Amino acid sequence: MPGTRHLADSTLAVATLWRREVIRFVRQRSRLLGALVQPLVFWALLGGGLSPSFRPPGAPVGASYLAYLYPGILALVLLFTAIFATISTVEDRHSGFLQGVLVAPVSRTAIVVGQALGGTTLAVGQGLAFLALAPLAVMVVVAFGLTSLGLLIAWRIESTQGFHTIMNLILIPIWLLSGAFFPPAGVPAPLAWLMRLDPLTYGLAALRACLDPAAPGLPPLALSLGVAIGFGAVACAAAVATVRRASVAA
DSSP states (O other): HHHHHHHHHHHHHHHHHHHHHHHHHHHHHHHHHHHHHHHHHHHHHHHHHGGOOOOOOOOOTTHHHHHHHHHHHHHHHHHHHHTTTTTHHHHHHHTTTTHHHHTTTHHHHHHHHHHHHHHHHHHHHHHHHOOOTHHHHHHHHHHHHHHHHHHHHTTTTTOHHHHHHHHHHHHHHHHHHTTSSSSSSSSOHHHHHHHHHHHHHHHHHHHHHHHOTTTOOOOOHHHHHHHHHHHHHHHHHHHHHHHHHHHHOO
16 A cells, blocks of 8 residues: 555655664764763863852752752753754765655655654764663653754755854753752843753653652643753754755755
8 A cells, every 4th residue: 555655665764864863973983982971071070170169059959960960961961962963964965865865755754753853863872871760761862852953954054164164052051940950949030941941851851750759840841841842842843844945855
């Protein structure tokens, strides 16, 4: 049946693109080492340096800033891995691989989902290496949204240098405004509103709630998960629309 054949072709395309992203990452040993060591360096330097002078509002006396920063560093692992995994999209455009993918008889949704799942697998895998008992489902939701955001940008940019520039303008503010580095309590009103509008704020809040249900000042878990899932769906849909336009232009 045509419908069954189309589903099988789309599933094969998703699996092939996912496998390609994972194999490419595993074969790049320097990238693998940096992805695992860099978050630990951030956590040790930032957490150790600020611990003597910082205590999260509402936290009990004696609470460690290292403990507060830990979920934020986990979010940083997901953010950096998911976003920079999509650099391959820019490189694939120059090598001609993307042109071959676009002329293949598979849906554009399958192309985006395959790439997104590849980046999600890498991000979650490194997150689990950093925290073996982390809430897997929340990390999958956050990583998928961030990877889809990276694909949305990568499909629009021609050069790797341009991709790095745009991502640095987006990546660091998203992480800083998520509450990973400082809590929203007590910040100026404009900054507090930006933190509420940051979708990563809710993904990080869900991670904190799973790791410490008694953590103060968190939004309801259902709201956090709903926003994170909605962000992933919107980002993925926007990336699919971009790929379809690129297919027409090609």
